[in-house]
Amino acid sequence: MRRAPYSAVVVILLSTGCMHDRKPETQPPPSTKTPSTTTPSTSKAKPSAPTTAKTVPPATTKPQAAAPSKASPANPTLDLESLEARLKQTKAIGLMTKLSLKNQVDDLLDEFRRHHAGKPTPTVAELRRSYDLLMMKVLSLLQDHDQTLASDIVSSRERIWGLLADPKKFAAITA
Amino acid sequence: MTKRLAHSLLVMACLATPAFAQQDEKALKKDLTAVIALQGKSCGEVVSVAVLKQNDYAATCKDGNKYHVYENDKGRVVVDKQ
Numbered sequence: 001m002r003r004a005p006y007s008a009v010v011v012i013l014l015s016t017g018c019m020h021d022r023k024p025e026t027q028p029p030p031s032t033k034t035p036s037t038t039t040p041s042t043s044k045a046k047p048s049a050p051t052t053a054k055t056v057p058p059a060t061t062k063p064q065a066a067a068p069s070k071a072s073p074a075n076p077t078l079d080l081e082s083l084e085a086r087l088k089q090t091k092a093i094g095l096m097t098k099l100s101l102k103n104q105v106d107d108l109l110d111e112f113r114r115h116h117a118g119k120p121t122p123t124v125a126e127l128r129r130s131y132d133l134l135m136m137k138v139l140s141l142l143q144d145h146d147q148t149l150a151s152d153i154v155s156s157r158e159r160i161w162g163l164l165a166d167p168k169k170f171a172a173i174t175a
Numbered sequence: 176m177t178k179r180l181a182h183s184l185l186v187m188a189c190l191a192t193p194a195f196a197q198q199d200e201k202a203l204k205k206d207l208t209a210v211i212a213l214q215g216k217s218c219g220e221v222v223s224v225a226v227l228k229q230n231d232y233a234a235t236c237k238d239g240n241k242y243h244v245y246e247n248d249k250g251r252v253v254v255d256k257q
Contacts, residue, residue: 094206096230096244100213100252137213 080160080173083153087138092145101141104134109164109174116167124165131161200224207234207244214254216242233257 088098108130111122122130135157142150163169204221211218211234218236225233231245241257 094202094209096206096232096246096252097209097213099230099246099250100210103251104213141209 080163083156083160086149086152090142090146090149092142092149097141101134101138104137108134112164112170113174116170127165128161131164203232204234207232207242210244210252211236211242211254214252216240216254216256218242 087093087101093101108127111127111130115122115124115127135153139150139153142153163173203224203226207224208218208221211221217238218234218240220237221234222237223235227233227243227245232243234242234244236242243253243255243257245253245255247253
């Protein structure tokens with residue numbers, strides 16, 4: 001009978017712990033693969049963000065603001081892998097929103113595929129419009145809570161467009 | 176002594192649980208608000224959410240619209256007006 005309160009405590013503490021289930025998903029620092037990009041000077045500077053955050057895991061006092069602000073280099077262009085990793089990990093966007101954004105990114109990639117396959121539509125102008133719109137959606141979701149990632153994406157915007165619009169580069173990244 | 180400790184823990188847990196629940200619900204409402212907006216549907220802000228199952232929600236918006244927001248078997252997020 002005396003055990004009852006203890007059991008209650010354990011049950012409640014466990015259930016409290018379970019409520020964090022959704023959060024750690026976005027919390028751990030980026031574990032980006034070393035960006036094997038063609039631009040050596042910029043790609044070297046980039047991974048400093050994830051690695052610094054990773055090497056200091058017990059940074060419980062300043063979770064996000066401190067590490068990324070230090071990490072943003074002078075020319076923070078992103079490769080697609082690290083962009084994807086950082087978008088997955090950011091806490092600024094909820095799980096369902098991330099899924100929804102991923103759907104829209106996949107749709108856009110399908111449109112690029114159609115375009116590069118020689119279909120008359122979508123045209124480059126239409127693709128650019130869709131691309132800009134999607135970027136705006138992402139940025140509007142990020143800008144208040146993960147400004148570093150938002151500004152890095154802004155910096156990489158043209159570079160990513162370059163990858164998508166060039167048929168050879170597109171084939172390489174989607175292979 | 177242990178009885179007191181258990182009691183304190185129980186009280187703390189009881190106080191903490193609703194706070195976490197509130198935070199989670201707030202985050203979920205914000206998440207669904209963003210999802211509905213991303214799909215170009217009218218909502219304004221999600222004011223209440225019922226969790227139907229994992230990644231499956233019934234959301235009520237400030238403007239009175241109700242949506243079924245869920246992930247289908249193809250991994251797509253679907254927003255259906257109710």
